[in-house]
Amino acid sequence: MGKELTQSEIDERVAILKRFRSLLEEQRNKFRDYLLVLEQQEGKIASEDGEAMTVHADLESQILKNIAGLQKVIVPMQSMYNSVSKDVAPEDNAAVLRVQKDLASIQQQVLAQNERNQALLREHIVQVRTQLNNLLINNPYRGKRSIYAEKITTGNMVAIEA
Numbered sequence: 001m002g003k004e005l006t007q008s009e010i011d012e013r014v015a016i017l018k019r020f021r022s023l024l025e026e027q028r029n030k031f032r033d034y035l036l037v038l039e040q041q042e043g044k045i046a047s048e049d050g051e052a053m054t055v056h057a058d059l060e061s062q063i064l065k066n067i068a069g070l071q072k073v074i075v076p077m078q079s080m081y082n083s084v085s086k087d088v089a090p091e092d093n094a095a096v097l098r099v100q101k102d103l104a105s106i107q108q109q110v111l112a113q114n115e116r117n118q119a120l121l122r123e124h125i126v127q128v129r130t131q132l133n134n135l136l137i138n139n140p141y142r143g144k145r146s147i148y149a150e151k152i153t154t155g156n157m158v159a160i161e162a
Helices: 007-046 050-087 090-137
Strands: none
């Protein structure tokens, strides 16, 4: 290299590397949690447990907010890391690349699980709509205003006595 790095520059680069790697590991763990929630949600969809599906959807929303917040920190850290990565030891770069590869793999698993859950939900919605349509078609009171709407015939004469 053209210039020698001072100890403070080396320490700064090492700190950037460590922080970037820890952020990536934290994001990987969040995605693992998200994947676990999605897998559990698949079981709740299959068992048609509506309340549990709602709880899982709320939990999923919280995890996604955490991931989005973490991503806002990772993007600038990655640009800082990219600017100093050429001066970092190869084994440290390899550790970061390994974490990035794990993260990409987990993201693919999350996407696949999310697709399965969406397909199950679409199927469940179709079944519920079919059940509702069957109830509407087979309703014995369909077309009547009330159960007492049938005409009952009685006498025509009224007797009035004074």
